[in-house]
Amino acid sequence: MSELIRAPDGVQAWPASSLRPQQRSVAWDRLGAEQFDVVVIGGGVVGSGCALDAATRGLKVALVEARDFASGTSSRSSKMFHGGLRYLEQLEFGLVREALYERELSLTTLAPHLVKPLPFLYPLTRRWWERPYVAAGIFLYDRLGGARSVPPQKHLTRAGALRLCPGLKRSSLIGGIRYYDTVVDDARHTLTVARTAAYYGAVVRSSTQVVALLREGDRVTGVRVRDSEDGAVTEVHGHVVVNATGVWTDEIQALSKQRGRFHIRASKGVHIVVPRDRIVSDVAIILRTERSVMFVIPWGSHWIIGTTDTDWDFDLAHPAATKADIDYILTTVNGVLATPLTHADIDGVYAGLRPLLAGESDDTSKLSREHAVAVPAPGLVSIAGGKYTTYRVMAADAIDAAAEFIPARVAPSITAKVQLLGADGYFALVNQAEHVGAMHGLHPYRVRHLLDRYGSLLSEVLALAADRRELLSPITAAPAYLKVEALYAAAAEGALHVEDILARRMRISIEYPHRGLDCAREVAELVAPVLGWGPADVDREVATYIARVEAEILSQTQPDDASADALRASAPEARAEILEPVPLT
Template sequence: MSEQSQRTDKHNDHGAANAPVGSGDPVSASKLGPDERERNWERLGSETFDVVIIGGGVVGAGAALDAVTRGLSVALIEARDIASGTSSRSSKLFHGGLRYLEMFEFGLVKEALAERELMLTKICPHLAKPVSFLYPLSKPVIERPYVAAGLIMYDTMGGARSVPRHKHLTRAGALRMVPAMKKDALVGGIRYYDGQVDDARHTLAVARTAAAYGAVVRTSTQVVEFVKEADRITGVKVRDVENGKETTVKGRVVINATGVWTDELQRLSGGRGRFKVRASKGVHLVVPRDKIPSESGIILKTEKSVLFVIPWKSHWIVGTTDTDWNLDLAHPAATKADIDYILDHVNTVLATPLTHADIEGVYAGLRPLLAGESEQSSKLSREHAVARVAPGLVAIAGGKYTTYRVMGADAVEAAAEDLPGRVNPSCTQDIPLIGADGYTALVNQADRLASEHGVHPYRVRHLLDRYGSRIHELFELAAQHPGEDGAPSPLLQPIAGAPEYLLAEALYAVTHEGALHLEDVLARRTRISIETSHRGTESAQQVAELIAPVLGWDAATTKEEIDGYIARVAAERKSQTEPDDESADEVRLQAPEIRDLLVSPVA
């Protein structure tokens, strides 16, 4: 039997091991509940994997899916939570990057547009949706042909396949579309389309799809040491952050996909990297939808970068900033200066200015940019780099969220040099994420589903855009907790303080989606932490008490989770009143760390 056949057989065995006993459905292996977590710990310590991937962001998850669907055995390890870093704090767009045309990065734009098309049509149509933007023109005559030339190129390179082509508007037409704008802020406009996604849920879907095909996916699992034989990396020593247990994970090749932690992890391996990663902080504000009357998003050029006003359900996301960050990588803090910068720039075009009182949520994320090309972070390349930094160790960094699938494939290609035998080509361009299969038909059946389960049709459509065809698992979970006298399940009631979400979603987060802490549910499985003015504090107790039995929490642990979350929100609020990064970072770090990570270069 060939090496490749052995790997493929091993992969098939993994899929069977991860599926429920007697199940003939390999996709059922995507469940990431407490039982699967225990089983995966045993697998980490007892098997030798073709590929061990460190980092549960979108690139790490994408690499795991790419590798496992090539027939390789895969372990994906994350110290915190899936998408707990950059991949839950982006602008939430699948976009070509219109501004990169001005930097002559045509290859990056074309690649990103191709990926955007795949996401909208094949890979995750339940999660990715078209979104329109108005580009307001402020200068008569000269600006329109210049911007139009860029948008013609954008459309020609692949931007107008499943979305409409750009459209020119007069000032009156632009104001009808975006009545929120000042009349003197534009002389006309051009409307174009990009794609939008809930980044945290998408990253989770990628990771769960990798699990469905046989990958071991485990969070709260921190790499504390690299294992070597002579000069070769042969695995990693990991620690379960929740209970302190340690084990060694053997791997034929290790991929470092830790984003802004790339350099720290490289130092832990004892080697020198082939490139440096520079963290750039991006801050976004969330405001209610009625604060900006508009039928479309808005894109504005600033002196440093671009500013987006992005429709987000019953809210707007406004951002972003682009500044160097050299402090705590796990909890980047937004400052009053960051918030004022965004408000000042967006208010130059709004007839009714936004104020601090209008802000529901604030979040800050770090872009992992390749360093060394420019002193200005906004001009650093968003193209990615892959390097075999040592025998058995590959690193990947840079890039942008939209091109995660290409990055994952490139990382596995580089890792293949350390694997015996032939490795199959990447096929993720043809692999829909869990929930995509049957999604369109279910949208057409939304009224029937609503009637069957006693919920409003708009609620079903909302759930379909978050879970796709996995909505059936959500309803099955609710059915296990029936209401009294034939009433609908209490799990189909809204979460306290967060009417857009159901209690079933919070429970599903821990039974199927790997959430281990209250913060995981409120900040990533749902987006309650940024979509409500209380930022989740009014939901914390109800959600914590709901998930406590599944996670084995006693009363003291439940209280600790609630208190810890409330302290996190308080620290974030206070940090957002501080004038600079240093003081904001100091305040933010006063909140307790909910995961017991060791103090190390990758903690």
């Protein structure tokens, strides 16, 4: 269990769950000195969920992540915490039921500060048969898994649908159905899961890359890790190792020298981000395409539009969007918009990789989203597939399988009852937003915005500004965020680089046309004292971030994956000591 630690300056008592820079050396020493029950590889939502599940069962847990928490798939999704309406059409009833149960659990209990209800419009385009067909599917969707916290579907005429969404062409629909789903900031949610695991005693460390598996005979007994910041190496011993690395599953599997029980196929999903005023609508929109569906999702002062669904055979760490990907999204959404979008309207673009279980189909849009657990070698458990929403179930299944290799009795999973950090007291604080705002000189709107990012951890954030009121002013070129948020990212949220802050702790890299270039130096100078940076370090961080953004923008003008990947891969890594995986043979 977490305990309070007095910060060096004496200003604030930090909980041990805070991922402070000073904790990294302590965590490194513990990794090399202690015997763990479970060693989890991967700081995405599934790996973080595994660490939380194991820690709350009373096990001794280590979680290591090669880059940053949520730096892969878990920060590049469609930002939905949903059941997957389209999977009903594929007869994946069990998956949808499971996901909707998890949606309800997070929306009401586990993470109400992070998972929010969202109204959607389903435009109808076919007479007679489509309305009853879709209505039956949404009726089932509204009731599977015990979903009770969102309103039921509502049927709309064409005029009613256009009142909700005036931005649609009148000719693009004959009517509509409004239904509800949920939205989440995936990167912040993943980080919160990891921090909650630390709160319950897990040793959690980013920039810690697994480079080998330790073995005694045919038994896996731990991992050799390398610090991605300085190249130091140590060994971490555990009764069982859980491989929760998503699209990197096969690479870690190869280290075991054993044949895998399944393989992962990476499917690239691209999203664009446009200003909110470019589409006039009070609701999100779901559109059917020839291959799958496309979402138009409100995201603060923006819309997120996506996604694509294509094979990706290049760099897993930095999937690149191409001009063809962006053109496809624009063409699809412009088919229904009264005022078409252009490339000039786009403020941000991001690409992510879905870790799909290979073998079911040659069409990535039809590959199963079910997850699988396997034991490819004694002491090694692999968990893969699935979808973001079912991370908690995936984690419980993985630790259930891992229990076979742990000498002591392992208690059953209890994470259905464990709130994430920030959930406790959230609803009361929402009601007290005006009072909290008056205490700190903040507008209640700003307080509610902060509460939806930090929940009741807001007190920790604002405490950093107790004697520095200037930290409560906005970041100059990104006024949606306060300076204190950047400082908190470095002081308590494990951010080690400018990229970690601008791309994941905050979403400046996709929410502003400058993509973070105009505030990279301001943010770097804000966090420099916390991270121990001198002027040369600040210059290097800013230059590295600029190179990253410029490479991404240039890659998005390329016609195909190969040329886009070559340009994106040319940018330097923020983590200078990260090792490229050995190609699979």
